[in-house]
Amino acid sequence: xxxxxxxxxxxxxxxxxxxxxxxxxxxxxxxxxxxxxxxxxxxxxxxxxxxxxxxxxxxxxxxxxxxxxxxxxxxxxxxxxxxxxxxxxxxxxxxxxxxxxxxxxxxxxxxxxxxxxxxxxxxxxxxxxxxxxxxxxxxxxxxxxxxxxxxxxxxxxxxxxxxxxxxxxxxxxxxxxxxxxxxxxxxxxxxxxxxxxxxxxxxxxxxxxxxxxxxxxxxxxxxxxxxxxxxxxxxxxxxxxxxxxxxxxxxxxxxxxxxxxxxxxxxxxxxxxxxxxxxxxxxxxxxxxxxxxxxxxxxxxxxxxxxxxxxxxxxxxxxxx
Amino acid sequence: xxxxxxxxxxxxxxxxxxxxxxxxxxxxxxxxxxxxxxxxxxxxxxxxxxxxxxxxxxxxxxxxxxxxxxxxxxxxxxxxxxxxxxxxxxxxxxxxxxxxxxxxxxxxxxxxxxxxxxxxxxxxxxxxxxxxxxxxxxxxxxxxxxxxxxxxxxxxxxxxxxxxxxxxxxxxxxxxxxxxxxxxxxxxxxxxxxxxxxxxxxxxxxxxxxxxxxxxxxxxxxxxxxxxxxxxxxxxxxxxxxxxxxx
Numbered sequence: 001x002x003x004x005x006x007x008x009x010x011x012x013x014x015x016x017x018x019x020x021x022x023x024x025x026x027x028x029x030x031x032x033x034x035x036x037x038x039x040x041x042x043x044x045x046x047x048x049x050x051x052x053x054x055x056x057x058x059x060x061x062x063x064x065x066x067x068x069x070x071x072x073x074x075x076x077x078x079x080x081x082x083x084x085x086x087x088x089x090x091x092x093x094x095x096x097x098x099x100x101x102x103x104x105x106x107x108x109x110x111x112x113x114x115x116x117x118x119x120x121x122x123x124x125x126x127x128x129x130x131x132x133x134x135x136x137x138x139x140x141x142x143x144x145x146x147x148x149x150x151x152x153x154x155x156x157x158x159x160x161x162x163x164x165x166x167x168x169x170x171x172x173x174x175x176x177x178x179x180x181x182x183x184x185x186x187x188x189x190x191x192x193x194x195x196x197x198x199x200x201x202x203x204x205x206x207x208x209x210x211x212x213x214x215x216x217x218x219x220x221x222x223x224x225x226x227x228x229x230x231x232x233x234x235x236x237x238x239x240x241x242x243x244x245x246x247x248x249x250x251x252x253x254x255x256x257x258x259x260x261x262x263x264x265x266x267x268x269x270x271x272x273x274x275x276x277x278x279x280x281x282x283x284x285x286x287x288x289x290x291x292x293x294x295x296x297x298x299x300x301x302x303x304x305x306x307x308x309x310x311x312x313x314x315x316x317x318x319x320x321x
Numbered sequence: 322x323x324x325x326x327x328x329x330x331x332x333x334x335x336x337x338x339x340x341x342x343x344x345x346x347x348x349x350x351x352x353x354x355x356x357x358x359x360x361x362x363x364x365x366x367x368x369x370x371x372x373x374x375x376x377x378x379x380x381x382x383x384x385x386x387x388x389x390x391x392x393x394x395x396x397x398x399x400x401x402x403x404x405x406x407x408x409x410x411x412x413x414x415x416x417x418x419x420x421x422x423x424x425x426x427x428x429x430x431x432x433x434x435x436x437x438x439x440x441x442x443x444x445x446x447x448x449x450x451x452x453x454x455x456x457x458x459x460x461x462x463x464x465x466x467x468x469x470x471x472x473x474x475x476x477x478x479x480x481x482x483x484x485x486x487x488x489x490x491x492x493x494x495x496x497x498x499x500x501x502x503x504x505x506x507x508x509x510x511x512x513x514x515x516x517x518x519x520x521x522x523x524x525x526x527x528x529x530x531x532x533x534x535x536x537x538x539x540x541x542x543x544x545x546x547x548x549x550x551x552x553x554x555x556x557x558x559x560x561x562x563x564x565x566x567x568x
Binding site for chain 1: 369385
């Protein structure tokens with residue numbers, strides 16, 4: 001009993017002094033489980049997130065844009081790899097985590113269940129979705145778990161680059177023909193609220209996140225700001241950018257509040273968010289099906305790689321004997 | 322004439338990049354999503370440089386996008402091999418091995434071109450292609466010498482692409498004239514080193530060289546398979562819907 005208390009005290013001493021917990025350090029089991037879930041779902045989001053943008057690689061309207069998009073989707077696969085590696089330091093395997101994704105026992109970001117219907121959606125994803133992701137993730141570069149914090153430093157750098165590219169792509173559209181500008185506005189109309197919903201349920205009220213996840217995560221130094229604080233930060237950052245683009249945010253309630261020093265805005269439809277998270281969004285079935293198909297179709301390739309590696313090892317052993 | 326040469330090299334890279342891009346988010350492993358996107362990106366880079374150069378040589382003001390998006394399949398000069406559908410992973414890797422081994426020998430020699438631009442492009446591309454060839458080699462070994470199933474598929478994949486290899490070594494009036502000037506590489510000279518490399522990989526994988534079949538050719542003259550029309554319809558659709566737009 002005393003030993004457990006001592007170990008827990010050592011853990012909190014590190015967390016409270018803004019230090020980093022490393023894979024070999026003692027940590028409460030609930031902390032470990034929460035981190036596995038959060039990092040895995042973050043990794044899954046990178047992997048599923050390749051699909052909506054990947055949808056436009058073959059149709060990108062210039063070779064330059066095609067190259068930018070390919071590089072971006074490649075980065076996302078790389079981010080997934082970093083994050084699975086970070087999760088593996090907590091004692092799970094990538095295969096186990098993918099199995100949890102494929103059997104709907106772990107989730108990925110709600111945003112990727114929306115379809116990319118036009119080219120402008122690719123720019124809107126870069127600007128809004130990556131913008132929201134960065135707002136969420138920059139505080140994680142200081143989170144208490146070292147491997148996760150370090151992965152986020154790398155990922156945030158690349159995400160910021162993608163976000164600027166997305167903005168620039170939309171800017172080109174809004175400076176272009178009437179049809180291009182309309183395409184950009186339509187994309188903003190469809191992606192605005194799903195992007196706001198990325199920050200999760202509100203902090204208070206009937207729809208607040210159940211079970212005090214936020215409070216516990218804050219105590220552990222995993223989360224530093226509440227969902228609503230981050231959502232507000234995102235709105236405050238994004239509104240001036242929409243003005244530069246000359247696009248209208250689809251919220252008649254949006255206005256600067258001098259007293260608060262923030263924009264007031266209409267909250268997203270959280271019922272819709274909950275529906276999408278539960279699996280009933282426009283593309284949930286399609287996204288998961290695609291991922292599971294890729295996994296199943298590739299099984300023989302992975303088996304071959306395993307069999308070949310085993311043969312090679314046996315040959316080396318034989319040669320050495 | 323140099324523009325036609327650059328165009329053929331650029332079209333090879335462009336069409337294969339388009340095919341490899343189709344794999345993204347459906348590869349057997351995340352590492353392969355990264356690798357295939359990476360190779361596609363290298364090829365797209367080569368295509369952009371070659372098409373831009375072809376446009377400059379032509380002197381009609383066509384840039385890389387005009388050449389990529391506003392030519393029909395009868396004007397594309399890529400070899401038939403690169404437009405073949407991806408099939409399963411073994412077909413894709415067979416196509417990659419055949420093509421990367423060819424491109425490696427080509428760019429290795431093109432570094433000595435008397436055309437400074439072509440020599441410079443080749444100097445950069447040869448490093449990329451060396452990696453592509455290694456990637457394909459490793460997979461042909463793993464699949465050929467992996468499980469019974471992977472071996473069966475690798476044999477089938479090689480048989481699918483093999484008839485399209487010969488076209489890579491075809492010369493025409495363009496390559497004949499330009500290689501006499503030291504600008505281009507005579508493709509026929511690549512057959513021997515290509516054969517030595519590819520047969521070495523097949524031998525190590527315990528695979529037999531596929532039986533010779535009637536070679537398929539025509540791409541360099543704009544006579545393609547039925548696959549290219551669909552590939553271009555998809556690739557060009559958005560660009561052509563907004564003819565005056567910049568992106």
